[in-house]
Amino acid sequence: MNFAISYSGGKDSALALCRMIEQGHTPACMITTVNIAQKRSWFHGIQNELLDAVSQSLGIPLILCECTPDNYTQTVEQSLEEARAIGAEACVFGDIDIDDHRAWNEERCRNVGLKCILPLWKEEREALVAEQLERGFKAIIKIVDGSKLDVSFLGKTLSVPLIEKMKSLGVDPCGESGEYHTFVVDGPIFQYPILYDLGEIIDLGTHQAVDILSR
Numbered sequence: 001m002n003f004a005i006s007y008s009g010g011k012d013s014a015l016a017l018c019r020m021i022e023q024g025h026t027p028a029c030m031i032t033t034v035n036i037a038q039k040r041s042w043f044h045g046i047q048n049e050l051l052d053a054v055s056q057s058l059g060i061p062l063i064l065c066e067c068t069p070d071n072y073t074q075t076v077e078q079s080l081e082e083a084r085a086i087g088a089e090a091c092v093f094g095d096i097d098i099d100d101h102r103a104w105n106e107e108r109c110r111n112v113g114l115k116c117i118l119p120l121w122k123e124e125r126e127a128l129v130a131e132q133l134e135r136g137f138k139a140i141i142k143i144v145d146g147s148k149l150d151v152s153f154l155g156k157t158l159s160v161p162l163i164e165k166m167k168s169l170g171v172d173p174c175g176e177s178g179e180y181h182t183f184v185v186d187g188p189i190f191q192y193p194i195l196y197d198l199g200e201i202i203d204l205g206t207h208q209a210v211d212i213l214s215r
Helices: 011-020 050-060 070-085 101-113 125-135 158-167
Strands: 001-004 027-037 062-067 091-093 115-117 138-146 180-186 194-205 207-214
Touching: 001 011, 011 070, 011 091, 011 125, 011 180, 027 050, 027 070, 050 062, 062 070, 062 091, 070 101, 091 101, 101 115, 125 158
Parallel strands: 001 027, 001 091, 027 062, 091 115
Antiparallel strands: 138 180, 138 207, 194 207
């Protein structure tokens, strides 16, 4: 099956993509939603240059879904239609267990005639993080919820000791509820690692982020 991948740049979408490829399916494109004013991905804040670099390393064409809060849903459906036009039969998402997210994904796909596939759905969260690490994905912590984690976590590479530290603080090791977001720079589906530098810490109010710069 040819499929599009809703690719946030984070660890869960990377694992979902990896599993689909292993099962013999072919990625037609990756779709990343971008805040049109900031030229960065929604929710993860990844610059367009880095998204292009990821696309090149993965060898998968990138559809930048540039949108505002007001036209987010409409623009996502337009990008899904573009994916369908180039041969995608389904769109794959990395969501794990938030029912509202699944319902939203399914409605978008249904509206454009695509199947909706969630390869990680309802799997145990910590087991998924362990699988990502065992497979060799390198995920950099990009954003933290300041009420859960402090800025010392920003820029760190996700690891078993770091996950254990999060657990000791009462934080979900998978970050599925937004405790933290990651940017994957290397792994088994990458042809080569993404080169990057860490920039300044950005205060977003309830959340803090580290700027990751293309080298």
